[in-house]
Amino acid sequence: MSSDTGKRNAAREALKFVEEGSILGVGTGSTVNHFIDMLASEGPSIRGAVSSSDASTDRMRKLGIEILDLNSTGDLDLYVDGADESNRLLQLIKGGGGALTREKIVAGASKRFICIADHSKLVRALGEFPLPVEVIPMARSFVARQLKGLGGVPHWREGVTTDNGNQIIDVAGLTISEPIKLEDRINAIPGVVTVGLFARRGADVLLLGDENGVERLDRR
Numbered sequence: 001m002s003s004d005t006g007k008r009n010a011a012r013e014a015l016k017f018v019e020e021g022s023i024l025g026v027g028t029g030s031t032v033n034h035f036i037d038m039l040a041s042e043g044p045s046i047r048g049a050v051s052s053s054d055a056s057t058d059r060m061r062k063l064g065i066e067i068l069d070l071n072s073t074g075d076l077d078l079y080v081d082g083a084d085e086s087n088r089l090l091q092l093i094k095g096g097g098g099a100l101t102r103e104k105i106v107a108g109a110s111k112r113f114i115c116i117a118d119h120s121k122l123v124r125a126l127g128e129f130p131l132p133v134e135v136i137p138m139a140r141s142f143v144a145r146q147l148k149g150l151g152g153v154p155h156w157r158e159g160v161t162t163d164n165g166n167q168i169i170d171v172a173g174l175t176i177s178e179p180i181k182l183e184d185r186i187n188a189i190p191g192v193v194t195v196g197l198f199a200r201r202g203a204d205v206l207l208l209g210d211e212n213g214v215e216r217l218d219r220r
């Protein structure tokens, strides 16, 4: 069971990684929302943030955090984001909130990725959470057939349009025994914009909160 106190505890711990005057990459989701609120109220003062979604941009702007364009910042020192699942290698499933493509871009452009989550997100093997795949709208049915061919059960997240104007397919039933191979394989399907497997670029540090505190795992 997901716990809001766990999310808050993980978010608060992540503040310790933020340096005064830095430019921060900021992810999307309810855990990150706690982080944004805490950053604005009790965190060090930063130069600005590169945001991974319109939702996070709106929240940060309302709290007075300046939003910067990744095209003008260069690489970032730190990215803070949540996850839907993590294994012990800190490979992740992300995209439950639909922001996977921009999240993958900002994670890729950051030297260090701190993932914050409540403790229930730690799993032995990835794949219980349906894997989100962002697709170009005209390719949706074609990509769905390809995903079926990989053994998955694709489900169109109907009514959802991503910040990039695309659609999302959630794929249940996949056996993800080799996350990097599957990430490459799905990304190679024409029409796929991004798969929500963050295996090639997983997290560097995972902060898992629960009612009692925070467990830290580091990428080996």
Ligand SMILES: O=C(CO)[C@H](O)[C@H](O)COP(=O)(O)O
Pocket: 027, 028, 029, 030, 031, 032, 081, 082, 083, 084, 093, 094, 095, 096, 097, 098, 099, 100, 103
């Ligand atoms: O990948 C994401 C959004 O695209 C989120 O990080 C993920 O869905 C976790 O969200 P939450 O913190 O609300 O549990």
